[in-house]
Amino acid sequence: xxxxxxxxxxxxxxxxxxxxxxxxxxxxxxxxxxxxxxxxxxxxxxxxxxxxxxxxxxxxxxxxxxxxxxxxxxxxxxxxxxxxxxxxxxxxxxxxxxxxxxxxxxxxxxxxxxxxxxxxxxxxxxxxxxxxxxxxxxxxxxxxxxxxxxxxxxxxxxxxxxxxxxxxxxxxxxxxxxxxxxxxxxxxxxxxx
Numbered sequence: 001x002x003x004x005x006x007x008x009x010x011x012x013x014x015x016x017x018x019x020x021x022x023x024x025x026x027x028x029x030x031x032x033x034x035x036x037x038x039x040x041x042x043x044x045x046x047x048x049x050x051x052x053x054x055x056x057x058x059x060x061x062x063x064x065x066x067x068x069x070x071x072x073x074x075x076x077x078x079x080x081x082x083x084x085x086x087x088x089x090x091x092x093x094x095x096x097x098x099x100x101x102x103x104x105x106x107x108x109x110x111x112x113x114x115x116x117x118x119x120x121x122x123x124x125x126x127x128x129x130x131x132x133x134x135x136x137x138x139x140x141x142x143x144x145x146x147x148x149x150x151x152x153x154x155x156x157x158x159x160x161x162x163x164x165x166x167x168x169x170x171x172x173x174x175x176x177x178x179x180x181x182x183x184x185x186x187x188x189x190x191x192x193x
Contacts, residue, residue, distance in 0.1 A: 162180065
């Protein structure tokens with residue numbers, strides 16, 4: 001967005017830059033990290049994370065992320081510069097003090113919400129619901145490996161792949177997903193190599 005010189009001339013080196021970058025890049029990376037941990041946790045520890053604590057953690061984090069960075073766009077458009085030790089020396093920015101207080105409150109609440117995540121992560125290792133072999137009903141091979149720490153991925157021969165990794169809702173099957181290592185039924189087409 002700052003590639004537009006008409007906008008960049010006005011908001012360069014303001015809080016707009018901080019807000020836009022951190023909301024687009026920082027929060028998306030954080031969500032990706034959390035999603036990966038929630039997804040792979042059953043494979044790593046053989047237990048499920050608490051779903052309700054996960055929802056609570058997500059919603060507080062999402063609301064607080066926007067509560068921090070959304071107002072920063074406006075104080076940046078008002079001209080508040082970044083990298084200044086204090087803004088109270090400039091009477092021009094006195095009206096923005098309340099916005100900074102709101103941003104600080106959201107940042108503190110969002111930071112404290114990560115305690116929910118940490119509690120969920122460590123408590124679920126010991127007290128979480130035992131994970132099934134394939135808790136996400138995925139068709140891909142990584143969910144066919146045993147939930148134990150062994151050398152290699154499979155205790156025996158590597159499974160043969162018969163179908164694509166997205167065989168969901170296949171006609172003629174009793175379940176909604178068909179794993180890749182399930183042999184083809186008569187009339188089904190084999191993978192093209």
